[in-house]
Amino acid sequence: MSTTPVIGVLALQGDVREHLIALAAADAVARPVRRPEELAEVDGLIVPGGESTTISKLAVLFGLMEPLRARVRDGLPVYGSCAGMIMLADKILDPRSGQETIGGIDMIVRRNAFGRQNESFEAKVDVTGIEGDAVEGLFIRAPWVESVGARAEVLAEYGGHIVAVRQGNALATSFHPELTGDHRVHGLFVDMVRATRTAAS
Numbered sequence: 244m245s246t247t248p249v250i251g252v253l254a255l256q257g258d259v260r261e262h263l264i265a266l267a268a269a270d271a272v273a274r275p276v277r278r279p280e281e282l283a284e285v286d287g288l289i290v291p292g293g294e295s296t297t298i299s300k301l302a303v304l305f306g307l308m309e310p311l312r313a314r315v316r317d318g319l320p321v322y323g324s325c326a327g328m329i330m331l332a333d334k335i336l337d338p339r340s341g342q343e344t345i346g347g348i349d350m351i352v353r354r355n356a357f358g359r360q361n362e363s364f365e366a367k368v369d370v371t372g373i374e375g376d377a378v379e380g381l382f383i384r385a386p387w388v389e390s391v392g393a394r395a396e397v398l399a400e401y402g403g404h405i406v407a408v409r410q411g412n413a414l415a416t417s418f419h420p421e422l423t424g425d426h427r428v429h430g431l432f433v434d435m436v437r438a439t440r441t442a443a444s
């Protein structure tokens with residue numbers, strides 16, 4: 244069995260290309276996922292940053308919402324950045340009307356919590372599980388996590404707010420590491436995918 248995991252990036256809207264590049268830099272085979280058949284073929288999935296209301300609508304429209312929920316429930320490793328974090332939350336504090344999530348992490352997120360587009364900022368964040376210097380993260384209309392349930396582990400806080408969480412095979416960050424050239428969060432995720440494949444083989 245090949246040791247290089249195949250990781251998809253949900254390619255409905257958002258910064259898909261940057262995640263594909265970061266995954267390739269972290270030694271994974273990366274491919275866009277737009278259809279249920281493509282979702283069925285990957286060992287792990289990234290839900291990119293973008294606009295969670297749009298990603299939610301398109302996932303329903305493309306017939307992907309239920310297959311996504313089913314695969315995540317079955318333990319598919321997933322990583323969501325920013326809007327992707329919102330998509331992996333079991334609950335949104337302030338959803339737009341009709342906004343749905345894939346879920347998978349027992350947490351409540353607040354959208355746009357760090358302010359508007361022109362209040363975007365780059366910051367160093369200490370993330371549990373990532374050795375060395377703090378991770379360079381870009382916060383763009385970023386959510387924060389209001390609260391987590393007992394099964395979710397907080398990996399990082401910034402400014403007194405939770406900004407990275409893991410629950411089993413699901414990982415989420417408020418910030419975009421894919422936009423700063425710091426590929427260590429992707430490295431951590433690729434390791435999670437590898438560990439799942441080893442356990443299954």
Ligand SMILES: NC(=O)CC[C@H](N)C(=O)O
Pocket residue numbers: 291292293294295296324325326327329354355383384385386
């Ligand atoms: N950079 C981002 O992904 C922004 C997320 C956006 N505020 C949302 O609600 O989806």
